[in-house]
Amino acid sequence: MAKVYTGKDGRLLLDGTDQIKVTNWSMTGNLETLETTSLGDSQRTFVPGVQEFNGSATLLYYNDGTGRNDAATALKKILKVAGVTDSDTVDLRLRLVEGNTNHDVRLTAYITSVSFGASVGEVSSAQISFQGTGALTEVTI
């Protein structure tokens, strides 16, 4: 059956936990190319170089009544007294759901920037950016 995916199908899992009140996420994969064009060639040729993956997401700054605040958990990956260390990577899964099937891109990443604030007449939200480290750990899109 034909299927158009919308924001309703999107999920964001951080360290295995389905994040609540995510309003958007996006990711980008880049491949560096190395030029191998030699003298005499008429068209440029390339070989693959290194890859990188990064992206961003926005979560409402929301307390579900049990003390759980996923936006705060993400923010604390950077907003911490002790500073960021090698162990502050997160396991991210960017997911589109189709019935019982999950279409995932999974990666280990550092949260590289966070921002949040409060404005009159607006819901407070947190914007996070992440930078993948190493290879993707799962791709089921």
Next chain:
Amino acid sequence: MAYPSIAPTGRSFNAGDYPYKTYKAQSGKEVRILYGDKRTGMTLDLSYDNIADTTADDFITHYDETKGGFSSFTLPAAFRTGWTGNTAAIDAATGNAWRYDGPPEIRSVRPGISSVTVKLVGVL
């Protein structure tokens, strides 16, 4: 093994000169004495970007076989790939052969891929 027969990704040639000396009098008069009839001292810089490590190491093998800059050699036609002028114009001039003007430089780009730079000089 012979010098690797692959097309370079960059090439720079300097034609060298004939051997002569210049004497200049206090009056400004200049006298030049030609000591040979063959042009020499041409230089050739070749670069091979983003080639396989297994090809890059051929340059070191050849460098060892020529005992570095000690022995001279000729180059395969591949070095002038893309050149449509007179083939002799950018090669070692008559009576000359190439020798290494310095060790080949290998810059590792990523696993399995390197770039090589070679500097040659023409000698009689």
